[in-house]
Structure formats: C-alpha cells, structure tokens
Amino acid sequence: MSDKINYNNFDYYTNRELSWLDFNDRVLEEARDESNPFLERLSFLSITQSNLDEFFMVRVASLAKLAAVNYPEPEASGMTAEEQLKAVNQKAHVQLTKQYQTLDNLLPDCEQLGIQLKTVKQLSDKQYQFIKTYFHDDLYPVLTPMADDSSRPFPFIANDTLNFAIQLKKGGNDEPLYATLQIPDVFPRVLRLPDDDNAFILIEDVVKEFVSQLFVNYKIKSSSAFRVIRDMDLDVAEEDTSDLLKEVQQQLKLREHGDVIRLEVESSISKKLLKRLTTELNVDAFAIYEVPGPLDLTFLKHVVKETNGHDALKYAKFKAYQPKALSAQNNIFDAISQHDWLMQHPYDKFDPVAEFIRQAASDPDTLAIKMTLYRVSGDSPIIRYLGQAAQNGKQVTVLVEVKARFDEQNNVHWAKKLETMGCHVIYGLIGLKTHCKLSLVVRRETDGIRRYMHMGTGNYNDATAHFYTDMGLFTADNDMGIDATNIFNMLSGYSRPPFFHELHISPEGIRDFIDEKLDAAIQVVKDGGTAHVQMKMNSLSDQGIIAHMYRASHAGVKIDIIVRGICCLRTGIKDVSDNITVHSIVGRFLEHSRIYIFDFNGESTVYLSSADMMTRNLNRRVELLFPIKQPDLRDRVIAIYAIMWTDNVKTRVLTADNTYKRVSRGGAPANDSQAVFVADAEKKVAFAQARAEQNKLSSLQSAGEGQPAATEQSDAVDPGNDNGSDA
Incomplete structure (x- = not known):
C-alpha cells in the first residue's frame, strides 16, 4: 500500500511562507490574550511588526526576485514564486488589519491604566509648548526636506526609515510641488511629555504639526507618513572572491539599495501622493499597505520600556539557577571532569558558558581554545575572554560566521577585534554558513591531554540567553572530544574525517x-x-x-x-x-x-x-x-x-x-511549561541559598566548639539538584 x-x-504540504505568517499570527494571539500581563501584550504586538519586517526583507524579497525572472519550478505545495508572492501579500494584508484592530483594543486599556499615547489635539498648553520647543531646538536643525522636481530627482528612501511625503503649492500657482522628509533615527520615536509621568507622543506627530515651518512661503496641501521595506538579503558570490570579509563589507553597502518590497502609508494619504510614491518607488499594487494608525508598531516596545511604575503589568522577574560547581568560585574543569552538565536556558544561567571560556583563558593547563561564533551580543564577555586567552599565550582559533543574517556588520567588527587581540580567525566556509554552537578547550593534565567541550542549541549570546530557550551540554567525553577536534580541523583546513564517533x-x-x-x-x-x-x-x-x-x-x-x-x-x-x-x-x-x-x-x-x-x-x-x-x-x-x-x-x-x-x-x-520551568529554577535557587546558609551556620558552630569547619563536601548533599538532573 x-x-x-x-x-x-502537493496537497500534503503547506507553503513555507504562508506557514510563517501563521506563526506570526500565533504571536499576535499573545497580544490579544488577556491572561498575559498588559504591557507584555504591547510587546507581543511590537514583535509581530519586527518579525514581519525581517520576513519581507529576506523571504518575500527572495520570492520577488524569483518572480521577476518567471522562475517556473513550484515548491513543495505546488505554488510558483509569483503565486507565493501574491498569496503572501494577500495574507499579510489580512494580518495588518488584525494588528491594528488589536492596537485599537489595547489603547483604551492603556488610557485606563494611565499610559497615554497622545495626539497633538489632546495636549495641554504646557505639553504643546514642550513639543514646539523640542521641534525648534532639536528637530529643526537636523531635518532636511528634499524637493522633488525636474532638477532634483526623487531622493533615495532608506530601508525601514520613517518619512513624510509632502505636496505643496506656492501662491496662486496651482502646479503641485512635491518633497520628502526623513525623520532621522537619532531621535527617540516616543517622546515623554511633561506633567504626566506616562504620557507620550510620537515624533512623527510633532514633525507633522510644525512641518510647514520647513517650507517658508509655501502652503502644505497634503502630507503623509510612509515607510519602505527593501530587499536586504545579502548576496555574496563567495566563489568569486578571495577575501570574504571585504566581500561581505561591500555587500552590506549595496544591500541598503535593494528593491522596495513593501510600501506602508497612512490610510489617509491623498491619491496624488500615493500615486507619486508608487511610481517613484516602483511598487506593485499588492505591495502597498494602507495603515489605519501609526506606522511601524515597533514603537510599542519603547512605550513599554519608558513606562514607569507598572512592574505588575510585566512578567515577574525570576532568578535563574547556577550550579555552585560551575561558578567562578570553583574550578569548572574539575566539575566537568566528574560528570556531564546539562544547561537549560534561561532557567539556568548563561554565566557558566562564559565562565568556561574565562577560566580557560587564565588556566595554566589550557593549551588551546577553539570556538564557533554565529551571533554574539554587542558587548560580549566571551569575545573579551578569548582575547585575554590569546594574550596569555593560548592557541585561540575562532570561526566567526560573517554571513550571519543581520549580524554581518557586528560579526565583521568582532572578527577584526579578535585578530588584533592575537586570535586566529576563520571567516566561515565558502558556500556554507557555520551555524553549529561548539567550543573546545584542550588541557594538559597529569594523565595526558584532555578535551573539554560545550555544545549548544543556541548562540553564544549572553543577551538573547535571557529570553531564548536553549539547551547546552558540558562534557569531557573522549570520543566527542576527538570528534570536536576533527570538526575544527575540517573548518580551518582541508581535513575531511572519514567518520565521527558520536557527533553528527x-x-x-x-x-x-x-x-x-x-x-x-x-x-x-x-x-x-x-x-x-x-x-x-x-x-x-x-x-x-x-x-x-x-x-x-x-x-x-x-x-x-x-x-x-x-x-x-x-x-x-x-x-x-x-x-x-x-x-x-x-x-x-x-x-x-x-x-x-x-x-x-x-x-x-x-x-x-x-x-x-x-x-x-x-x-x-x-x-x-x-x-x-x-x-x-x-x-x-x-x-x-x-x-x-x-x-x-x-x-x-x-x-x-x-x-x-x-x-x-x-x-x-x-x-504552562515555561512557568513550570521558571518555578523549578526558583526552587533550586532557594534550595541552594538555604543550603549555603546552613553550611555557614554549621561552620560557625563547629568553630565555636573547637571542631573543624564544615567542608565544601557538604554542598554535595543534593547532587541531583546541583547538576540539574531533576525536572
């Protein structure tokens, strides 16, 4: 059978891009879920926007390129590139409507909680004077209106920037004149207003109120905010370049000028302005999104961040667990040599991962550190420790994946930094992205060379480790260590191991x-x-x-x-x-x-x-x-x-x-599985604290009775808890 x-x-498969939009809709459901803390609902709505932007910059941009050359091959569900492009935009329009319905439902609750997003008409006299002063003192010197006429062509509109399209007239001349105005991102999108701790106004509303002052002797007939999303996919012809780092840097510059994939405009935009934008930006009708509210909902994350005195409307903070044996007060290699350690972030702290590299950097027995880096934070302690290791005479080899999407610039920066600190840096492999998460420390011990490893499901990023769920393993398993050595030899040279013992x-x-x-x-x-x-x-x-x-x-x-x-x-x-x-x-x-x-x-x-x-x-x-x-x-x-x-x-x-x-x-x-893991982490933390207090008390009592103080062995009362073996 x-x-x-x-x-x-074809009927057995769902289109990949439409399935992704279904996922973003599940995120949107969290913004609509009244059981979630209120400010977190605003955050979820903001996330749906940032998700969607990246989706269009990469996936929809790829479809547009395939459709432009009439690529005929259907994907697994039977849709051609052109069919996918239209279906994705159709579904995204439906999602946009749902996003702004959600916003409309949340804003009244914001008001009731004393969190106000005001329009100009809602401002008090003092608040109006504040935005007027802010416009003249801060915005006006920086704003640069760009005329659009026969002698000055339509300006380049950068990806994901907030702009105004403006139609003007002068005196009795009925001939329409046009201009654009970009709102520089050096200014905060959300401005806090005086006299009310949690009252805000969007910067575009301030600009719109006083925009006429940028066009003296002209009358503003119409103005509308708009935003474009461009093709931001990096296209590196690796086979044709001998210097991948320079090629990536060059492509980063070119990427900023990719085709417009999505145009967002205020729904109140005039037909003339919309037609002009559509023509100048060369946008298909299905890629135009008329937005019934503020453009770019990522501003909501700034509202959440700036809101004061409402911690109860956010997720409660919790303490992540860290086994004492993997802390800075103990030798992490002794701990790993005794048994493997499983980490479950963010419920277990990420600190032991950084501590693994920190201790290796100064450990006299460490000979070499080898590591893959795909995404790291902007101020990564791991980068710092790798540099210290090289300066301490360790052999340090780091593969930095400079093609990691949207982290290319950050990774190019770190690659150069690591090189200046004395590390051997590999810039990924031609034709492949190195996405594995692997670090290897080679030590000389009394019984010979021993390898210690950390392998993970997520990036070596101390920032995202707080809100991404990932798992990792510390081990000194010999067969896995041999495999890890072979992997690094494969990445750095021409080695092609015939088989691996344990790793795939x-x-x-x-x-x-x-x-x-x-x-x-x-x-x-x-x-x-x-x-x-x-x-x-x-x-x-x-x-x-x-x-x-x-x-x-x-x-x-x-x-x-x-x-x-x-x-x-x-x-x-x-x-x-x-x-x-x-x-x-x-x-x-x-x-x-x-x-x-x-x-x-x-x-x-x-x-x-x-x-x-x-x-x-x-x-x-x-x-x-x-x-x-x-x-x-x-x-x-x-x-x-x-x-x-x-x-x-x-x-x-x-x-x-x-x-x-x-x-x-x-x-x-x-x-709620995530809540279960949070509660479990807090139980472990409380247990460890109680145990530490008990040890301290026992130590004092023993000293008072003239007995030897309690040893660290008492910390092993619950080894299952300490290595995280309980669920």
Whole structure:
C-alpha cells in the first residue's frame, strides 16, 4: 500500500511562507490574550511588526526576485514564486488589519491604566509648548526636506526609515510641488511629555504639526507618513572572491539599495501622493499597505520600556539557577571532569558558558581554545575572554560566521577585534554558513591531554540567553572530544574525517542520521515492536524529511513534533500522517532549543542539535547534532520534553484543516511549561541559598566548639539538584 502513495503530493504540504505568517499570527494571539500581563501584550504586538519586517526583507524579497525572472519550478505545495508572492501579500494584508484592530483594543486599556499615547489635539498648553520647543531646538536643525522636481530627482528612501511625503503649492500657482522628509533615527520615536509621568507622543506627530515651518512661503496641501521595506538579503558570490570579509563589507553597502518590497502609508494619504510614491518607488499594487494608525508598531516596545511604575503589568522577574560547581568560585574543569552538565536556558544561567571560556583563558593547563561564533551580543564577555586567552599565550582559533543574517556588520567588527587581540580567525566556509554552537578547550593534565567541550542549541549570546530557550551540554567525553577536534580541523583546513564517533555534522550528516533513525523506527514496527519519535525544533520545512516522516507514520510509527514557527507538514491525512501530532508553543520566551528523541521498544536515545529540519540547515550549513549519553541527563531531557508536550496553556495543536487551535484543557489543571520551568529554577535557587546558609551556620558552630569547619563536601548533599538532573 505504501508503495502506491506519492508522499510528495502537493496537497500534503503547506507553503513555507504562508506557514510563517501563521506563526506570526500565533504571536499576535499573545497580544490579544488577556491572561498575559498588559504591557507584555504591547510587546507581543511590537514583535509581530519586527518579525514581519525581517520576513519581507529576506523571504518575500527572495520570492520577488524569483518572480521577476518567471522562475517556473513550484515548491513543495505546488505554488510558483509569483503565486507565493501574491498569496503572501494577500495574507499579510489580512494580518495588518488584525494588528491594528488589536492596537485599537489595547489603547483604551492603556488610557485606563494611565499610559497615554497622545495626539497633538489632546495636549495641554504646557505639553504643546514642550513639543514646539523640542521641534525648534532639536528637530529643526537636523531635518532636511528634499524637493522633488525636474532638477532634483526623487531622493533615495532608506530601508525601514520613517518619512513624510509632502505636496505643496506656492501662491496662486496651482502646479503641485512635491518633497520628502526623513525623520532621522537619532531621535527617540516616543517622546515623554511633561506633567504626566506616562504620557507620550510620537515624533512623527510633532514633525507633522510644525512641518510647514520647513517650507517658508509655501502652503502644505497634503502630507503623509510612509515607510519602505527593501530587499536586504545579502548576496555574496563567495566563489568569486578571495577575501570574504571585504566581500561581505561591500555587500552590506549595496544591500541598503535593494528593491522596495513593501510600501506602508497612512490610510489617509491623498491619491496624488500615493500615486507619486508608487511610481517613484516602483511598487506593485499588492505591495502597498494602507495603515489605519501609526506606522511601524515597533514603537510599542519603547512605550513599554519608558513606562514607569507598572512592574505588575510585566512578567515577574525570576532568578535563574547556577550550579555552585560551575561558578567562578570553583574550578569548572574539575566539575566537568566528574560528570556531564546539562544547561537549560534561561532557567539556568548563561554565566557558566562564559565562565568556561574565562577560566580557560587564565588556566595554566589550557593549551588551546577553539570556538564557533554565529551571533554574539554587542558587548560580549566571551569575545573579551578569548582575547585575554590569546594574550596569555593560548592557541585561540575562532570561526566567526560573517554571513550571519543581520549580524554581518557586528560579526565583521568582532572578527577584526579578535585578530588584533592575537586570535586566529576563520571567516566561515565558502558556500556554507557555520551555524553549529561548539567550543573546545584542550588541557594538559597529569594523565595526558584532555578535551573539554560545550555544545549548544543556541548562540553564544549572553543577551538573547535571557529570553531564548536553549539547551547546552558540558562534557569531557573522549570520543566527542576527538570528534570536536576533527570538526575544527575540517573548518580551518582541508581535513575531511572519514567518520565521527558520536557527533553528527551537516551538511548531509544530520540528514543521513535522521533518515537512518526513521528507517530503524519503521523496521521496529514491522518487527512487531513499538517506535515513538519525539522532536522539537524551530521550523520543519524540508520536503525529504517530511516525506520520510509520512512513510514512518504510515508504517505505524508514532511521531510527536513541537515546532515554534514554520511547519510544512500537514496532519490528519488518511494513511499518510494519521500518527503524527504537531504542537506549537508561543509564550513568554522564544522557544529555540532543538531536541530529537527516539524510543524503540521502551529504550530511548536523546540528542540535541543546532539544526532545524530545514533544507538550509541540512544541506547548506555546518550544523551539529550531539547525544546526551549520561543517564540522568538523558532522563532530564525526556522529562523536559514531556512537560512541554503536556502544556495546555500556551500550546496550539495543528489540526487536519491546517489551522492551529489552542489545547482544550477541560477541567485539567493549568500547565504552562515555561512557568513550570521558571518555578523549578526558583526552587533550586532557594534550595541552594538555604543550603549555603546552613553550611555557614554549621561552620560557625563547629568553630565555636573547637571542631573543624564544615567542608565544601557538604554542598554535595543534593547532587541531583546541583547538576540539574531533576525536572
């Protein structure tokens, strides 16, 4: 029967881009969810805008380029590039309407809470005088109106900038005159008003009120704010360049002038102004978005940031857990040499990851540090420690992926900085992005050379580690260490290891591994056993992997998938995906970890990875998939997955009609998995604090009785808690 099923049938797949818009709609649902803290709802609405902007800059821009050359090949769901481009814009228009309906619903609640976003007409006399003074003293000297006529062509409009299109007339001359005005981003978008702690006005409203003062002796007939989103995808012809760093820097300059992919205008714009913008910017009608409110909803994150005295309207802060053995007061290598350590961020602190590099930098036994960096923060302690290590005479090799999208400029900066500090820097591989998260410390110990590693599902970014959920492993496993050395030799030289002992590497290696596991699951079921596959990832879009899942499902393999964003797989297809269930969790933290669990006849193997099941991750990136071998940590990952799978608060289930529905809880107690992990972290912190106080008291009592003080051994009362083995 299965031989007769065409698992590549167009009807079995959801278009990738439309699925992404469905994900953004799930984020938008969080802005509409009254159970969320109010200011966090504003943040979610802001996030939908920044998500959408990046989506258009990259994915929709790519579709536009394919459509422009009439690229004929359909994608997995059967749509051509032109069909996708129109369908995406059509769905994005619907989403925009929903975004601004959400804003309209939130603003009255803002008012009731004393958080006011005022228009000019709502200002008191003192507030009006304030914006007038601000315009003259601060804005006026910087604003530069640009005439648009026969002698001065239409100016370049930069990506993601706020602008005004203006129509003027002079005296009795009815001939229309045009100009544009960019609002420089050196000014805050949201201005706090005097006399009211939480009253704000948008900078464009201030400019619009006094814009006529920039055009003396002219009359303003019409003015409207507008914004463009351009093609910002980096196109580096790596095969044609011997200096990747210079090529990336050159492309960064060229990228700013990409084609306009989306034009946003105020819905009140005049027909003449709209026609002129459309013509000058060369925008298709379907890419014009008439916005019934303030443009660019990312201003809401600034409102949230500037609002005072409403901490109760935000998520409560919590203390993340850090095992004492992995702190600065202890030798982290001694801890890792005793057993593996599993980290679950942000519930576990990111500090031990930075501490791993910090201690290696000054450790006299450390010979070499090797590390991959994909995205780091603007003030990364890891970069600082790597530089210190090089200056301390360690052999430091760092692969900095200068092609990391929208972090290219930041990574070029850090690459140069690392070089000046004495590190050996590799700028990625031609044709591949290095996306794996791997650090290796090589030490000389009394019994010989030993390798210590950290491998993770997320970036070495201390900033995003506070709100991205990721997992990582510290280990001194010898076979994994040999594999890690071979990976770095492959990245820095011409080495091509014939095999890896424990680690699986993309390109191709992770695909082969997943295929082998799915084949094994099918065989287990055919032999009369049970097979259960559990996966968690950001996106599932690779047609080959999905088709293989369909074959496994048809054979009777049970497959559970937690996917945050894109999912091109469809559930509920008779004889094809009957045994596949898909959940999506969207909540306080951005779900970023990748987990792959294979249970055959009750025996489970567990893996973490930097890779999603996307073609780019499996074919065009250097990715890492690694096992969790230590039994207690393996059980912890399985327990973590179980808590997420049974989440009945933030989970949506993908239904047979290809929509996501919230879990029906019935009378069951609420299980918000992220809240469960927060509570668990706080319990660990409280336990550790109580234990420290008890040790301190015991030490004082022992000293008072003339007995030796309590030793650090007493800190090992609950080793399961200390290494995070409990769920």
